[in-house]
């Protein structure tokens with residue numbers, strides 16, 4: 001069976017399951033932030049939990065502590081004040097209906113422990129422990145929105161981000177099936193740093209329950225976003241390979257007053273010329289180097305020399321590819337606008353639109369041309 005066919009069948013099964021279960025279903029999130037994980041301290045914060053490990057079952061209430069360490073291909077599970085168990089896996093399951101929260105502290109990241117809703121499965125992986133948060137999809141999405149969209153904003157902004165996060169989840173929910181979970185908690189998938197403590201975000205996710213973004217054929221679409229577009233969003237083909245119909249460039253009048261709307265950078269003329277020469281520039285004519293970008297362009301031009309702006313952005317770790325170049329004395333001055341790749345929804349602009357009374361659908365329609373917001377049960381997966 002081809003990969004696309006397997007993916008299609010998986011998505012159909014997923015969509016049917018969602019319909020049957022009314023979306024309030026659990027998803028499995030790989031907590032890869034805990035890489036090189038050899039020990040994990042779990043603490044019950046609220047609710048009542050059942051711990052299953054090594055054929056034993058223990059009840060845990062708030063304050064209950066569990067230390068898990070990897071011992072070869074097995075786990076050592078120490079339950080504070082009770083006993084130590086040798087196990088192949090650990091399952092921490094909350095009681096039905098309870099508002100259950102546990103925290104995780106690991107052997108790598110210092111600082112306060114992460115807080116997570118619902119359940120946890122820990123297994124010994126090949127090199128380190130594998131921790132999977134089994135969590136209600138809406139709680140997961142609220143955590144993503146809080147991690148990806150910040151805490152500041154009004155309801156319609158967070159509703160737009162919730163629809164984007166949900167669309168992304170359904171498009172990629174089989175991405176890590178071979179690893180034993182749906183999706184990971186890093187930028188590879190969507191950043192998820194645990195539960196959302198922001199009421200307005202939790203409400204935005206519940207109000208938009210089941211809603212996703214599709215094209216006119218009801219197919220789920222890639223809906224990227226970035227911090228600030230600098231006044232004009234970018235077409236997808238200037239950043240990635242394909243030009244997508246819904247990712248056109250729009251003039252954005254809303255994001256100009258944000259702190260990340262402008263940036264500048266000074267680079268020595270010598271370093272700039274070295275860089276350009278390394279990529280085939282041969283003229284050394286200073287008057288060639290100046291460059292304007294009143295509206296977004298794909299290439300930097302210096303005389304006959306033509307070079308992708310997106311590559312310059314990556315190589316120099318610039319905030320955006322939307323910048324002008326000025327030569328002054330022995331330096332190059334980059335005068336830039338925006339923060340991020342610039343494709344799709346501009347978060348600063350969307351936040352201002354929501355503050356000014358625009359609704360979630362209007363915000364999404366402004367940044368993504370011709371898309372529909374529909375229920376996941378009416379949407380289809382892309383067969384490609």
Ligand SMILES: [Zn+2]
Pocket residue numbers: 175176183184185186188189190
């Ligand atoms: Zn991932």
Ligand SMILES: [Zn+2]
Pocket residue numbers: 228229230231232252254255256346348349
């Ligand atoms: Zn913008």
